[in-house]
Amino acid sequence: DILLEIENLDLAYDTPRGTLKALDGVGMSIRAGETVAVVGESGSGKSTVALSVMGLLGSEATLSGSIRYQGRELVGMPAEARRLLRGRAIGMVFQDPFTSLNPSLTIGEQVSEPLVFHHGMDKRAALERSIAALGEVGLPDPAALVTVYPHQLSGGMQQRVLIATAIVCDPKVLILDEPTTALDVTVEAQILDLLDRLRRDRGLGMMFITHNLGVVNRIADTVCVLYAGRLIERGAKNAVLGAP
Ligand code: ADP
Numbered sequence: 622d623i624l625l626e627i628e629n630l631d632l633a634y635d636t637p638r639g640t641l642k643a644l645d646g647v648g649m650s651i652r653a654g655e656t657v658a659v660v661g662e663s664g665s666g667k668s669t670v671a672l673s674v675m676g677l678l679g680s681e682a683t684l685s686g687s688i689r690y691q692g693r694e695l696v697g698m699p700a701e702a703r704r705l706l707r708g709r710a711i712g713m714v715f716q717d718p719f720t721s722l723n724p725s726l727t728i729g730e731q732v733s734e735p736l737v738f739h740h741g742m743d744k745r746a747a748l749e750r751s752i753a754a755l756g757e758v759g760l761p762d763p764a765a766l767v768t769v770y771p772h773q774l775s776g777g778m779q780q781r782v783l784i785a786t787a788i789v790c791d792p793k794v795l796i797l798d799e800p801t802t803a804l805d806v807t808v809e810a811q812i813l814d815l816l817d818r819l820r821r822d823r824g825l826g827m828m829f830i831t832h833n834l835g836v837v838n839r840i841a842d843t844v845c846v847l848y849a850g851r852l853i854e855r856g857a858k859n860a861v862l863g864a865p
């Protein structure tokens with residue numbers, strides 16, 4: 622039941638000052654229902670791993686190695702197939718809800734977009750599915766919520782909308798890049814509870830990027846530690862962090 626398997630991933634960025642090796646032989650795997658925390662100091666390559674899995678790297682990046690989703694190789698996959706898989710199979714939530722939400726779309730349009738875009742679903746059906754997803758992430762009165770704009774919502778509610786957008790196509794893997802860093806601690810705890818519930822209810826495999834060891838303790842099964850683009854440690858949470 623391995624959903625995602627990364628092997629020997631090397632990545633170099635072409636920069637004005639030469640080549641920067643951002644990942645060097647990185648490997649990790651994610652099973653259904655497993656939360657893998659990816660930790661490491663700023664610049665260690667955490668976001669680069671996430672972008673590699675999502676297929677969202679710019680042309681300045683050169684990637685080699687293997688990223689398999691349910692046995693299918695993603696490295697070198699043609700862009701269109703990659704785009705479909707990104708929307709349908711692997712959802713992503715970024716750090717900052719304020720910059721991730723499009724201010725000119727209603728909540729309904731925002732959550733519906735992947736369904737319309739990736740599945741060609743008609744807008745009415747997509748809106749129905751979106752309302753269900755907004756309910757699943759614990760937002761009150763989802764049928765009324767679809768007509769409001771992001772600025773009318775709190776940061777925590779906005780992050781729930783982004784999680785709804787990421788799960789609306791029923792992906793099996795969720796990539797979360799510092800999804801609670803912009804939130805206060807109370808809201809952070811609520812979002813972690815929500816993610817844990819979604820993992821259990823849907824059997825999602827999660828890659829959770831964070832620099833917060835409290836968050837790792839709360840949510841991770843497995844911990845991967847990156848240092849300067851290399852995976853320096855990987856194992857069960859208690860083995861890596863020490864028993865609580
Ligand atoms: P982290 O998420 O752990 O902070 P990143 O994956 O963002 O680390 O970055 C890893 C390294 O790659 C850093 O040295 C960063 O400056 C560099 N880097 C990231 N993106 C690019 C890019 N598009 N072009 C050039 N260098 C980049």
Ligand code: ADP
Binds near residue numbers: 708
């Ligand atoms: P493109 O690279 O052409 O923008 P993407 O695959 O990045 O295509 O996005 C496709 C559509 O899915 C976009 O309209 C985007 O707004 C929407 N979308 C928004 N959030 C997510 C998410 N977390 N996971 C998947 N799709 C998303």
